[in-house]
Amino acid sequence: MTGQEELLMLRALVEKQKEELAAKDDIIAKQNIRIENMVQALLQARKKLFGSSTETSRNLDGQLSLFEKTQELAKELFGEQQKITVPSHTRKARQPGVRQEMLAGLPKEIEEYIIGPDDSCVKCGGALTVIGKRIVRTEVTYEPPKLKVKQIVQQIAKCTQCGKEGSENPKDHFQKAAIPVPVLPHSIATPSLVAQVMYQKFAMGMPFARQEKDWYRLGLILSRSNMANWTNRCSEEWLTSVYERILAELRTCEVLHMDETRIQCNREEGRKANSESYMWVIRSAACETIRAVFFHYSPTRKGEIARQLLSGFHGYLTTDAYAAYEQVENIRRNLCxxxxxxxxxxxxxxxxxxxxxxxxxxxxxxxxxxxxxxxxxxxxxxxxxxxxxxxxxxxxxxxxxxxxxxxxxxxxxxxxxxxxxxxxxxxxxxxxxxxxxxxxxxxxxNNLCEASIKPFATGRRAWLFADSPKGATANAVLYTLVESARANELNVFEYLNYLLTEIPNSDYLHQPEVLEKYLPWSQELPEVCRLNHNYKKCLK
CATH class of the missing domain: 1.20.1440 (de novo design (two linked rop proteins))
Structure with a gap:
């Protein structure tokens, strides 16, 4: 091999090594980009988990100057237009009388400390004469809830004419006094007890396992399986009719919100226990006359579910960009x-x-x-x-x-x-x-709908899953009633108690129109179901 050939070989080898180094540099650059994207994803995930949950923008030091185009655009658009004057808000000191207004709806008792007849002046020992009284302080005490056993006794009467010779009825007739229908036959359950179980889980996010310990503290051995059974049966037998009526009323609206969130159902036929199912949520828009939230359980997230739920609805639907909503007919999509x-x-x-x-x-x-x-x-x-x-x-x-x-x-x-x-x-x-x-x-x-989903998502962290499809459906029924009650400023416990007391004793199967008075926005609901307005003023 001549020197010229060796030189050419060396040059070719150098070129090949340069190409290999360039390829490696390209791989390293791509890996660095990948690593940076992964680091940013990790930082974003940590921010979502541990950072502030508010989505309100904050002005960072030196940041606004970086958006000159946006600032110029805002000045150009807002500067020449007639703006609506919005008065600036300044937080005021608590006004006199707010506490009295807040406590006005609570029962009161006076605890008076008196000067006894044998008491004497601590300075000179002379006799004392009472000249008046003064209120030292006002306190709010807490009385733990109490359970009591109630026995339903039914009086029985015998007809004095039936069974006698010459009577139209030759046999004796015994007549029983009318009694209300129990919420669950052959059970210790009462409307108030079942309503409290439901309220604690679906309004306060306390799973049955924790309630079990609380009921034991009050002297009642009430297992989580019993509470789950009560909830499933009562929702299926008494509350589903109101639940379905709420969906029917939502379909008559012109503007709706809709979203979906995950739920785990352990014993879904043909699926693994850790499979994800979904809770679909429909919310009436702020412009609608009715205020209602509807939850629906489904094992899938297919668009067919949305199409079935919105069957008969004609109007605007505010959602995210999920493509399944394209299957819904006769709607105009409005994205968030x-x-x-x-x-x-x-x-x-x-x-x-x-x-x-x-x-x-x-x-x-x-x-x-x-x-x-x-x-x-x-x-x-x-x-x-x-x-x-x-x-x-x-x-x-x-x-x-x-x-x-x-x-x-x-x-x-x-x-x-x-x-x-x-x-x-x-x-x-x-x-x-x-x-x-x-x-x-x-x-x-779509924030209005997401606000209605938040209590469900928060509660899900505590109870984790639904054990069966029947339990998941009961979840949908109860969250529908609870969130609709909140949207209409009702006392959730009293509303559930009212439904479980009245519906079993109504003839709603033959007279469906009676369900109108049980809907969360009904004007016929008793005053006890409504929140005290004094409380709401003080909470603002």
Whole structure:
């Protein structure tokens, strides 16, 4: 081999090594991007788990100056328009009389300490004369609940004429006094006891296992299996009729919210115990005359379930971007801007201590959406037709600027996968994200429905799963009644107690119209079912 050939071989070897090094550098760069994306995903997950749950934007030091385009747009849009004057809010000191108003609905007793006839002056020993009294302090005491045994005694009478010679009825006749129908025959259960079991689990999030210990403390051995059986039977026999009526009334609305959340059902036929099932939730919009929340259990998340639930509904449906809702007929979809906003929030890079890194495109996208929510907050009290006009006048230019920004940023290559996801989501759902401009009644987000789901999601952390499909269905019935009662400012325990007392003694099977007075928004509900207005004023 000549020297020239050796030189060519060495050059070829060097070129090959350069190519291999470049390929390795490319692999390392991709791995670094991957690692950074994984680190950001971990930081975002830690922020969701341990950070603040509020979605309210906060002004970070030095951040606003990075969004000059957004700021200029806001100044241009808001500066030349006539704005609605919103008075600034300053927190006032507690006004005199608020405590008295709050305590006005509670029973009172006076505990008086007197000066005895044998008492004398501690200074000189002289006799004392009572000259008046003064209230030293006002306290609220807690009396633990009490259980008592109630025996139902039925009087029996014998007819003085039947059985006598010449009587129309030759046999003796015994007549029993009328008694109310029990909520569960051959059981110690009463409406109040079952209502308290239901209230503790479905309104307060206390699973049956914890209630078991509390009932034992009160002197009653009440197993979790008994409580589960009572709940399943009462929901199936007495409460399902009201539950189904609520769904029928929701279908008559013109604007609805809908969402779904997971639930685990252990003994679902043909499925593993750890399989995920779903709780579908429908909520009437704020513009509707009825305030109702409906939960429905289903083993699947198929669009057929949504189509069945909304059969007969014609109107606007506010949801997330889940494609299953496309199977629902005769609706106009209105997508939630809060969901879109969350994608941009998730794309904002974080420091190792969970703080946002200023200057990100994700924060800039969030800033655009915040402008939409700011407008909604300013116009929320206007008539619906004026809201629609204000949206076209003020929100439309922001939307146009936002879509231009999305197209501009999407054209720039980025290693931030979550930012790419947020941009693609926005572009793909543009049509439905703009639906809220069509009607002033339409909400800009699905937050109202999510607020109704939150108690269910919080309770699920405690009770973890439903043991059977029957139990999961009972969950749906009870959460429907509890959340609908809350939406109508009812006392949840008293409402459940009223239903379990009245429905068994009504002829609702032959006269379905009687169910009208049992619906959560009915004006015929007794006053005991309604929250005390003094309490609500003080809680504001």
């Amino acid at each position: 801007w809060s969901h879109c906003r969350r994608y941009f929030i998730d794309s904002i890079p974080l420091t190792s201590n969970g703080k946002e890194i200023p200057g990100s495109k994700g924060a800039e996208g969030r800033a655009y959406i915040d402008l939409l929510f700011k407008i909604e907050n300013e116009i929320k009290d206007l008539p619906y037709e004026e809201i629609r006009e204000k949206r076209l006048e003020r929100s439309r230019p922001i939307l146009d600027a936002f879509w231009s920004w999305v197209d501009e940023i999407a054209a720039i290559p980025t290693t931030n996968k979550k930012l790419t996801k947020a941009l693609n989501y926005s572009k793909n759902q543009k049509k439905y994200l703009e639906t809220f401009l069509e009607d002033g009644r339409l909400p800009i987000s």
